[in-house]
Amino acid sequence: MSFFSSRKRCCDQCQQRTVTVHGESITEYYHQGVVCHLTGLNLALPLDVELLRPGEGEETAARRLLERVFINYRRFFDVVSGDALYFDAPFINFCLDHHKKVIVVVKGEQRLLLQDADGLFDQQPPQCWIEPHGHILYWDEEGFTSCEGVQQPLRVLRAEEIIHRRERIAGQWVHHDELHHWCWATTLSKQQLGSRFLWRAGHDRWDVENDCFNTLVTNWGLNHCYKHDPVAIVNFVLTLFVVYVLLQCFYQRNLKPPLRGRLTLIGLANEFSLNLANACQAPWVIPRPRPP
Numbered sequence: 176m177s178f179f180s181s182r183k184r185c186c187d188q189c190q191q192r193t194v195t196v197h198g199e200s201i202t203e204y205y206h207q208g209v210v211c212h213l214t215g216l217n218l219a220l221p222l223d224v225e226l227l228r229p230g231e232g233e234e235t236a237a238r239r240l241l242e243r244v245f246i247n248y249r250r251f252f253d254v255v256s257g258d259a260l261y262f263d264a265p266f267i268n269f270c271l272d273h274h275k276k277v278i279v280v281v282k283g284e285q286r287l288l289l290q291d292a293d294g295l296f297d298q299q300p301p302q303c304w305i306e307p308h309g310h311i312l313y314w315d316e317e318g319f320t321s322c323e324g325v326q327q328p329l330r331v332l333r334a335e336e337i338i339h340r341r342e343r344i345a346g347q348w349v350h351h352d353e354l355h356h357w358c359w360a361t362t363l364s365k366q367q368l369g370s371r372f373l374w375r376a377g378h379d380r381w382d383v384e385n386d387c388f389n390t391l392v393t394n395w396g397l398n399h400c401y402k403h404d405p406v407a408i409v410n411f412v413l414t415l416f417v418v419y420v421l422l423q424c425f426y427q428r429n430l431k432p433p434l435r436g437r438l439t440l441i442g443l444a445n446e447f448s449l450n451l452a453n454a455c456q457a458p459w460v461i462p463r464p465r466p467p
Contacts, residue, residue: 178226178408179400180205188405190229206408209237211244212387213252214379218423219386221416222248226405233260238269245273254278254363256380262286262360264324271326271362278376281331281358288321288360292331301335304371309338309352315370322360329360332373391415394441422447 185191185204194203207227213220225240227233241255255270259282270277281289296314303312312335319329336355341348359377361368368376391397395418401411426440438446 178206178208178412179398179403181400181403184400184403186403186405188226188229190227206405207233208412209233209240210383210387211240212383214256214382215376218420218427219382219390220420221383221387222251224409224412224416226409234263234266237261238266241270241273245275254376256376258380259283262322264322267322267362268324268326276362276367278359278361278363278373278380280377280380281360287323288319288329288331289358291319291321292316292333292358296333302370309336311336311374313370313374315365315373317364319360327362330363330365331358331360332370332377333358334374387419391419394444395419 181204182201188206189204190207192203192205193200195201208224209227210224211222213222223240223244225236225243227236237257252275254276256278257266257280259280261267261277262279262281267277267279281292283289292314295316299314301312301314303310305311314333315330317328317330319331322329334357336357338353338355339350340353341350343349357374357377359373361373363373388397395415397412397415400408402408422444423440426435426443430438430443
């Protein structure tokens with residue numbers, strides 16, 4: 176994730192990129208970070224963040240982050256899930272060496288693993304299950320060795336998702352289907368995780384975008400730089416993560432269902448903010464006189 180882009184302020188740890196504005200090339204400074212986030216839960220639970228260093232790739236920072244997470248949260252999870260960027264032998268072997276399983280997205284027609292899997296799956300009839308929003312055609316096989324350098328054979332799951340959509344167009348409901356293609360590679364066997372659960376685990380990776388980043392940026396100022404310093408940025412992000420998790424726990428575990436039906440999580444945060452502002456007013460703040 177990118178943090179705090181600016182065209183005027185920078186520090187020695189900033190990343191740089193060139194953007195074109197009105198035909199003019201402008202240098203933009205920003206920070207970029209990798210976040211470790213638990214998925215498959217009923218609350219968003221970010222664990223840690225690591226900022227990329229200048230000129231550094233995301234996978235390098237991710238490995239540095241995971242080395243710390245494997246020590247601090249070794250029993251919190253058994254599987255590392257990542258997007259297509261993390262589909263390479265060094266990263267998969269890195270997780271295996273730390274006794275963690277891996278689920279990664281596979282993209283790109285040039286991938287030998289994907290070519291071998293497609294060649295096998297094209298000769299097999301798909302299996303199917305039904306979801307509330309559509310139905311899923313899938314192929315699932317083990318024993319692929321086309322990813323050179325990986326310590327063990329991989330399992331590949333290919334899914335064709337036919338999603339039923341309904342849109343309101345010109346005052347009328349219009350129904351149509353959308354077709355989505357997904358492919359995952361994993362070190363998990365079929366005995367360890369079934370096809371349907373693997374499919375869900377692959378999609379749960381989007382929790383970090385939907386339930387964490389989007390919510391924190393929209394409602395809690397994750398994209399606001401209070402102090403442009405790498406240490407201050409990390410401390411702010413981690414503090415925000417702690418507050419966000421505690422607020423979710425209070426909302427889900429303390430409030431009764433009737434109250435949760437009338438009050439959203441954001442509404443609860445606003446109530447806390449108003450009460451804190453009224454109860455903890457600084458002594459040097461002089462209230463303005465109100466007109467009679």
